Amino acid sequence: xxxRKTLLVGLVSVALLSGCSLFGGEEDVVTMSPLxxxxxxxxxxxxxxxxxxxxxxxxxxHLRPAFQDSTVYAADRRGTVIAMDLADGKEKWKVDxxxxxxxxxxxxxxxxxxxxxxSGSNVYVGSEKAVVYALNTSDGNxxxxxxxxxxxxxRPVVAEGMVLxxxxxxxxxxxxxxxxxxxxxxxxxxxTLSLRGESAPATAFGAAIVGGDNGRVSAVLMQQGQLIxxxxxxxxxxxxxxxxxxxxxxxxxxxxxxxxxxxxxGNLTALDLRSGQIIWKREMGSVNDFIVDAGRIxxxxxxxxxxxxxxxxxxxxxxxxxxLHRNLTAPALxxxxxxxxxxxxxxHWINTTDGRFVAQQQVDSSGFLSAPxxxxxxxxxxxxxxxxxxxxx
Numbered sequence: 001x002x003x004r005k006t007l008l009v010g011l012v013s014v015a016l017l018s019g020c021s022l023f024g025g026e027e028d029v030v031t032m033s034p035l036x037x038x039x040x041x042x043x044x045x046x047x048x049x050x051x052x053x054x055x056x057x058x059x060x061x062h063l064r065p066a067f068q069d070s071t072v073y074a075a076d077r078r079g080t081v082i083a084m085d086l087a088d089g090k091e092k093w094k095v096d097x098x099x100x101x102x103x104x105x106x107x108x109x110x111x112x113x114x115x116x117x118x119s120g121s122n123v124y125v126g127s128e129k130a131v132v133y134a135l136n137t138s139d140g141n142x143x144x145x146x147x148x149x150x151x152x153x154x155r156p157v158v159a160e161g162m163v164l165x166x167x168x169x170x171x172x173x174x175x176x177x178x179x180x181x182x183x184x185x186x187x188x189x190x191x192t193l194s195l196r197g198e199s200a201p202a203t204a205f206g207a208a209i210v211g212g213d214n215g216r217v218s219a220v221l222m223q224q225g226q227l228i229x230x231x232x233x234x235x236x237x238x239x240x241x242x243x244x245x246x247x248x249x250x251x252x253x254x255x256x257x258x259x260x261x262x263x264x265x266g267n268l269t270a271l272d273l274r275s276g277q278i279i280w281k282r283e284m285g286s287v288n289d290f291i292v293d294a295g296r297i298x299x300x301x302x303x304x305x306x307x308x309x310x311x312x313x314x315x316x317x318x319x320x321x322x323x324l325h326r327n328l329t330a331p332a333l334x335x336x337x338x339x340x341x342x343x344x345x346x347x348h349w350i351n352t353t354d355g356r357f358v359a360q361q362q363v364d365s366s367g368f369l370s371a372p373x374x375x376x377x378x379x380x381x382x383x384x385x386x387x388x389x390x391x392x393x
Contacts, residue, residue, distance in 0.1 A: 033304075035346065036322040038360040044349065046363075047378060047390040048089035053080035055366065055386030060196055062155070064382050066116035066123060067375035071137065073123045074388050079110030081125065081140060086375055089390060095140035097133060114165070115155025115200070122177075124163055126152025132165055134180060144180035148173050153196070155251075159203040160222050166198040172210055172218075174225060184225025188212040195247045195264060195287060202252045202259070204273065209259050211248025217261045217269075219276060229276035234266025234285075253292040255311070262286050264302060268314055282314035288330035289371060291338075298338055298352070304328045306340065306350060318355035323348060330371035334379045335393045341368030341381055347391075363389055 053076030056063055065074040071092060075081040079098035082091055098107035114126025122134040122143055128151045134143040150167035157164040162183060163175040170190035174183040190213040199211030201220075207228065208220045215234035220227055234246035248263040258279065259271040269281040284307070290299035296317065297309045304327065306320040327343035337358060338350040345367045349359035366385030373380050379391040 030325055032326050032343075033322060033324040035344070036357060036360070038348075038357040040360065041358045042393065044347070044359060044361060044379075044391045044393055047392050049387050049389045050074075050082070050084050050089040050091070052076050052082050052382065052386045052388055053078055055382070055384050056369065057384065060369070061113045062115055062153075062197070062370045063112060063125075064115060064370035065373060065375075065380050065388055066118040067373065067380070068118040068123075068137070070376065072375060072380060072388065072390075073116050073118055073137070074382055075112045075116060075125055076386050077109065077112055079107075079112060081112075081123075081135060083123075083137070083140060084388070086378065086390070089388070093140045095135065095142075097127075097142075114152040117156045117158060119158035120177075124156040124158065126154070126156055126165060128153070130167065132156060132163065132175060132180065134163070146175055146180035146182065148175075148182070149185060154198040154200040157201050157203060157208075159208070160206065162222060164201050164203070164208055164222075166200060166210055168196075168198060170213060172201065172208070172220060174222065186218075186220050186225055186227060188216075188218055189214050195245055195249055197247075197249045197287060199249050200251045202254050204254045207273075209252045209254060209261075209273075211250060211252060211261055211263065213247045213249075215246035215248060215263055215266060217248060217252060217259065217271060217276070219259075219273075231269075231271055231276040231278065233261050233269040233271075233278075233281065234263030237265070247287070249287045251289050253290065255292050258311070260290070260292055260297065260311070262290055262299065268297070268299070268309070270311070270314070280313050282309070284314075288328070291331055291333050293333055296352075298331050298333065300328045300331055300340060306331065306338065306355065308338075308352065308355060320350060320355040320357075322357075327367075327369075329368050329381075332372035332374055332379065334372070334374050337393070339372050339379060341372065343367040343369075345383060347372075347381070 052074045072084045097110040111128035117124045149171035150169035154166040170188045172186045201208040201210035250262045252261045257273045267281040268284040270279040285302045308317040329341040345364040364383035
């Protein structure tokens with residue numbers, strides 16, 4: 001049986017949020033850090049907020065908005081997809097992807113899950129029902145929909161005329177961007193026990209680089225669907241099944257022919273893009289995507305420590321430990337600040353130079369799970385309850 005990332009919400013998050021022990025032993029108790037006291041150096045301005053259905057509720061889903069040409073696209077888990085004007089959040093169009101059926105009094109939810117991606121004339125989203133949708137950006141009409149190999153939990157990635165989807169059963173599939181036809185499938189293998197979620201691929205020089213639930217990073221030639229190298233960056237170890245989880249669920253980052261990859265219970269590793277050989281590695285684990293910018297790596301580790309390192313050897317520059325176990329989102333880099341959300345609905349603004357807090361604000365009581373995004377001078381984030389917020393600095 002495969003234990004997916006529901007583990008983090010169903011078991012681990014109970015411990016994180018309530019202080020209860022995961023296994024009944026006192027040594028296993030993990031408590032959310034209290035909210036740090038921050039003297040705001042500025043007050044971020046909320047430009048607008050717009051409700052998008054019912055959000056994701058208590059489910060583990062990384063649905064988050066996408067942006068292109070002054071339009072923001074967002075969805076809820078049930079199947080509502082909305083296009084909004086970036087300037088004021090006003091709705092441009094709305095569609096419902098839930099399934100109409102004769103046998104139930106209400107439509108069956110689409111269970112959207114795989115992020116939102118917009119490219120060209122289509123916006124893409126996957127579902128837990130193993131369907132990938134392409135919607136016209138102009139009106140939301142379904143351009144095509146394709147049944148894929150498993151739950152489409154990762155964000156679709158568009159490159160070289162293909163839509164790449166990493167499914168929950170370890171398959172990397174390439175769909176034709178024009179009509180959704182499956183061009184190839186690569187089996188990345190999965191262990192018996194793994195976290196819920198999959199790495200979205202990064203692309204460069206005709207290759208897709210993707211993390212796997214087996215602790216490996218793989219490189220696949222996109223036109224042929226051919227595996228060209230694999231490298232293990234995370235090795236199972238520890239006394240319990242949870243300790244031995246070693247998924248690479250984060251999206252790799254490619255900079256200057258170097259692949260940076262990060263595993264759970266594993267390592268932050270720099271790999272040579274062409275050969276997959278390890279350049280350096282540092283013991284550091286996470287399930288959150290990370291940022292590589294101007295010679296620095298910014299990440300939130302699996303204990304919710306916010307960390308900055310340099311790209312030359314992974315030398316630590318600073319770490320911020322006042323948000324431990326607050327279930328932080330992945331970070332966003334906005335106007336020179338690092339911004340993360342937490343499970344209680346706060347946004348924390350951090351100085352990238354020294355890791356100190358510069359601002360803090362409570363935004364939405366339903367809390368945050370998905371990372372903020374930056375769109376043409378605005379910071380956007382979607383709360384669990386469905387509201388999308390836009391902030392300016």
